[in-house]
Every structure is written in C-alpha cells, then in structure tokens.
Amino acid sequence: xxxxxxxxxxxxxxxxxxxxxxxxxxxxxxxxxxxxxxxxxxxxxxxxxxxxxxxxxxxxxxxxxxxxxxxxxxxxxxxxxxxxxxxxxxxxxxxxxxxxxxxxxxxxxxxxxxxxxxxxxxxxxxxxxxxxxxxxxxxxxxxxxxxxxxxxxxxxxxxxxxxxxxxxxxxxxxxxxxxxxxxxxxxxxxxxxxxxxxxxxxxxxxxxxxxxxxxxxxxxxxxxxxxxxxxxxxxxxx
Amino acid sequence: xxxxxxxxxxxxxxxxxxxxxxxxxxxxxxxxxxxxxxxxxxxxxxxxxxxxxxxxxxxxxxxxxxxxxxxxxxxxxxxxxxxxxxxxxxxxxxxxxxxxxxxxxxxxxxxxxxxxxxxxxxxxxxxxxxxxxxxxxxxxxxxxxxxxxxxxxxxxxxxxxxxxxxxxxxxxxxxxxxxxxxxxxxxxxxxxxxxxxxxxxxxxxxxxxxxxxxxxxxxxxxxxxxxxxxxxxxxxxxxxxxxxxxxxxxxxxxxxxxxxxxxxxxxxxxxxxxxxxxxxxxxxxxxx
Numbered sequence: 001x002x003x004x005x006x007x008x009x010x011x012x013x014x015x016x017x018x019x020x021x022x023x024x025x026x027x028x029x030x031x032x033x034x035x036x037x038x039x040x041x042x043x044x045x046x047x048x049x050x051x052x053x054x055x056x057x058x059x060x061x062x063x064x065x066x067x068x069x070x071x072x073x074x075x076x077x078x079x080x081x082x083x084x085x086x087x088x089x090x091x092x093x094x095x096x097x098x099x100x101x102x103x104x105x106x107x108x109x110x111x112x113x114x115x116x117x118x119x120x121x122x123x124x125x126x127x128x129x130x131x132x133x134x135x136x137x138x139x140x141x142x143x144x145x146x147x148x149x150x151x152x153x154x155x156x157x158x159x160x161x162x163x164x165x166x167x168x169x170x171x172x173x174x175x176x177x178x179x180x181x182x183x184x185x186x187x188x189x190x191x192x193x194x195x196x197x198x199x200x201x202x203x204x205x206x207x208x209x210x211x212x213x214x215x216x217x218x219x220x221x222x223x224x225x226x227x228x229x230x231x232x233x234x235x236x237x238x
Numbered sequence: 239x240x241x242x243x244x245x246x247x248x249x250x251x252x253x254x255x256x257x258x259x260x261x262x263x264x265x266x267x268x269x270x271x272x273x274x275x276x277x278x279x280x281x282x283x284x285x286x287x288x289x290x291x292x293x294x295x296x297x298x299x300x301x302x303x304x305x306x307x308x309x310x311x312x313x314x315x316x317x318x319x320x321x322x323x324x325x326x327x328x329x330x331x332x333x334x335x336x337x338x339x340x341x342x343x344x345x346x347x348x349x350x351x352x353x354x355x356x357x358x359x360x361x362x363x364x365x366x367x368x369x370x371x372x373x374x375x376x377x378x379x380x381x382x383x384x385x386x387x388x389x390x391x392x393x394x395x396x397x398x399x400x401x402x403x404x405x406x407x408x409x410x411x412x413x414x415x416x417x418x419x420x421x422x423x424x425x426x427x428x429x430x431x432x433x434x435x436x437x438x439x440x441x442x443x444x445x446x447x448x449x450x451x452x453x454x455x456x457x458x459x460x461x462x463x464x465x466x467x468x469x470x471x472x473x474x475x476x477x478x479x480x481x482x483x484x485x486x487x488x489x490x491x492x493x494x495x496x497x498x499x500x501x502x503x504x505x506x507x508x509x510x511x512x513x514x515x516x517x518x519x520x521x522x523x524x525x526x
Binding site: 049068 | 288405444475476
C-alpha cells in the first residue's frame with residue numbers, strides 16, 4: 001500500500017511538472033508533402049518524419065526534414081530529386097524557422113481551430129528565403145496540431161531544371177504540412193516521450209558523433225543470439 | 239540528473255537543437271546512387287533495381303575496330319542482348335535476357351544483403367550476391383555425337399562488394415566463379431575463378447565514367463583468351479541511361495565475357511558498344 005501511494009504521488013508530481021512546463025511542443029512525425037502539377041505529368045512526394053518544435057508562449061516554430069526522406073511514386077524520380085535537383089548529400093536538410101503571428105489570439109487551453117499566419121525563413125538546397133504561409137492551429141482535448149498549405153518556386157531556391165524537363169516540373173510547387181504535437185519535456189516524464197529523450201540517448205549525445213566506419217554493428221548483431229562462451233562469430237569457420 | 243540540465247540550457251536560442259542530434263542518432267541513412275544503373279558495363283554493379291520497377295535493357299556490341307574501313311570499324315556486325323530486370327524488393331532483383339552470342343538465354347537472381355549506410359547503423363560497404371544461369375541454344379556443331387542438354391548450361395556465382403567513397407567515386411570488387419558443364423578442350427577448366435574490379439567516376443550529375451577489368455586466375459583457360467577490359471560513359475537523360483563504351487569482350491553474359499574474351503586491346507581487338515536502360519514503374523508504392 002505504501003508503495004502504491006509513493007507511486008501515485010510521484011505520478012501526480014510528474015504530471016504537475018509536465019503541465020507547468022508544457023509550453024514547448026514537438027513532433028518527429030510531422031507530415032510534409034509536395035505536389036507539382038503540369039499538363040505533362042503530376043509529381044508528388046511524401047515525408048512522414050519531419051521534426052518540429054512549437055513554443056506556444058512566443059509562437060516560435062521550427063521545422064526540419066531530411067530531404068532524402070521524401071518518398072516518390074517512382075524510384076528514379078526520387079533518385080533524380082536527390083542527385084540532380086536538391087543535391088541532398090550536400091544539403092541534407094530543409095529547415096523552416098519562423099513565428100506564428102499574433103500568437104495571443106490562439107487559446108491553447110480551449111478547443112477550437114484557429115487560423116494563423118506564419119512568417120519565417122525557409123532554407124532549402126542551401127538557399128534561405130523569407131516565407132509567409134497561412135495555416136491553422138487546432139486544439140482538441142489539449143492536443144495541438146497544425147497544418148498549412150503554401151507554394152514554393154524551385155527557382156527561388158536555386159534548383160536548376162534542365163530545358164528537357166522544364167515542362168514536367170511546375171514553376172510553383174504546392175507544399176502541404178501537417179503536424180500533431182506532443183508536449184516536450186526534457187525530464188522525460190511524459191508517457192509518450194520519444195526514444196531520444198531516454199537518458200541513454202542523452203548520454204550518447206555527449207559522445208563524439210563522427211565515428212569511424214566500423215563493421216562492429218553487424219557482428220555484434222549477428223553475435224547476439226549466439227553469444228555463448230568465446231562469442232564465436234557465425235561467420236567464423238567451423 | 240545531469241541529463242535534465244543539459245538540454246534545458248540549450249533550448250533557449252535554437253528550438254530544434256533539442257531534437258537535431260537525437261534525430262541523427264535514430265536514423266539510418268542508406269547510401270544511394272552508387273552507380274547510375276545496375277550494370278557497370280558488362281558486370282553487375284552493386285545497385286539493385288528498385289522494388290516494383292522494370293528495367294528494359296538493350297545492349298549492343300559492334301564488331302572489332304580493327305576490321306578497318308571495310309567493316310566500317312566494326313559497325314557492319316553486331317552482337318546484342320535484350321533483357322529485362324525487375325525489382326521484387328529493393329534488395330532482390332531478378333532478370334532474364336537473350337543474347338545473339340551462341341543464342342543464349344540467361345536469367346539471374348541478385349540479392350543485396352548489406353547496404354552501405356551511416357547514422358544509427360554504420361555500414362562501410364554494400365554487398366550483394368549474384369547467381370546466374372545460362373542456356374546456350376545454338377545448334378551443336380557436331381550433331382552426330384551424343385550431346386547432352388546439361389552441356390548447354392553455364393552458371394556464375396559472384397559476390398559483389400563495393401563502396402561509394404564519395405559523391406564522385408565508387409569502387410567494387412567481385413570474386414567470381416563461372417562453371418561450365420562442357421568445355422572445348424582438356425586445357426580448359428570447368429570451374430573458372432576470377433576477380434572482377436569496377437569503378438566509376440562521376441563527372442557531373444548526368445555523366446559518369448565507368449571502367450571494369452576482370453582478372454581470370456592463371457592456368458584455367460586455353461591460350462588465346464584474354465582478360466576483359468572495358469571503359470565507357472554513362473549518360474543519363476530522364477528515364478534512360480545510355481552507356482557507351484569500348485570493350486574487348488563480345489558477349490554480354492557472364493560465362494561469355496569472363497572466360498571467353500578474345501579481343502586484344504593492343505591489337506585493336508576492341509568493340510564499340512552501348513547499353514540502353516529504360517525503367518518503367520510497374521508497381522507504385524502506396525502512400526497514406
């Protein structure tokens with residue numbers, strides 16, 4: 001019984017802490033899609049792994065997405081997108097940093113849909129341009145989600161399109177963004193806390209990232225189920 | 239409790255810095271586009287055909303350049319292969335083809351079991367296993383003799399190990415075994431071991447130089463057979479890849495260009511040739 005009380009009080013304490021600091025919201029599963037429509041062909045691509053952070057007190061908002069994570073209908077299109085147009089090895093991420101205008105008008109405590117205007121800087125292909133977009137913030141049972149649709153011109157971001165395929169790619173590409181946020185808690189008290197918030201990952205963060213290539217993971221993985229005495233690799237002869 | 243303090247201090251200026259590093263740790267980024275297509279020139283490259291994609295291949299080798307003006311430097315003759323590759327998954331490719339070389343039908347299975355990547359999984363190289371079978375359907379030169387069907391069969395097993403060292407440079411090495419049920423003379427081995435080396439240097443986003451060299455281990459072939467050496471360009475235009483090259487090999491199937499190359503580079507025994515690859519997306523991936 002004593003233990004139950006301790007657990008409960010701990011849970012309440014954490015819950016309380018959670019609400020008090022719940023001004024930052026984040027997601028790692030934001031959805032970003034884009035659509036290029038021309039009489040010749042329609043192209044669309046989807047990315048389900050956008051990272052976004054929203055600071056509800058100031059209206060600051062950031063999105064980041066790995067360019068390589070966009071999935072196309074055609075594998076070759078995807079390759080061309082990465083290799084020839086976005087040069088994703090050179091410029092791996094697309095980033096938006098902006099502010100929701102008149103954030104005070106959005107009541108994050110009350111259910112509803114709030115139209116908003118977001119202004120900020122979009123960085124794609126290493127080029128940063130100011131962008132203004134209309135969107136909506138939806139609050140439902142305390143959960144916050146955001147969506148927006150806006151247009152971008154590949155030309156503005158110095159994305160070169162050769163004359164042969166000029167008619168295949170729209171001058172103005174429609175971008176659709178959707179994000180369901182969850183509270184960001186640095187202590188990781190939230191039940192839905194992300195894997196990356198676990199102490200082990202935060203510890204790993206302190207280690208140097210530029211690890212030399214190593215084959216160790218495969219062998220470690222392969223060894224795992226067989227790790228008897230001597231940790232014999234299954235690839236070893238005999 | 240230290241881990242609680244560190245991110246708190248960081249979150250003041252840059253919101254995303256909270257998530258940035260974690261994301262990098264969680265994602266595995268696979269290296270793509272090591273070669274323009276799944277062949278280097280004659281050899282299989284480490285690339286697979288993407289899942290649901292059909293890759294139609296037309297390959298030509300004209301006659302030897304040393305045929306001179308009379309043969310229009312080889313253009314009067316052509317050896318060809320028509321084929322199609324299909325990606326069952328992103329790792330497993332199957333393909334079939336028909337060559338004029340000895341009227342050969344061939345088929346292959348190629349499975350990529352390691353993928354070069356960085357991030358959560360750091361894999362230094364890509365590794366694939368290729369297994370091919372070919373049937374020579376040309377009429378026996380000596381029909382009076384007892385000829386077995388199995389004598390028409392050829393098999394090749396190849397391990398393809400490669401790495402994209404940079405955006406420009408990819409190298410691969412392929413230990414290879416070619417098995418021939420029937421050989422012409424006692425001087426020749428039924429099992430031929432070879433090491434194939436290949437690479438590409440990307441010049442621009444649409445142009446690359448490829449080269450390959452196949453070293454057949456000594457004392458396995460009759461005199462007169464040469465190692466295969468090929469050099470060429472990959473030119474990419476939208477849905478097509480054009481590969482233009484010079485090679486001393488006539489055949490475009492493994493048991494042909496590995497142990498049966500007769501052209502001599504020093505003597506002008508070189509073919510001009512091309513491969514055209516055209517991809518069609520047959521099965522489209524589903525989106526939510």
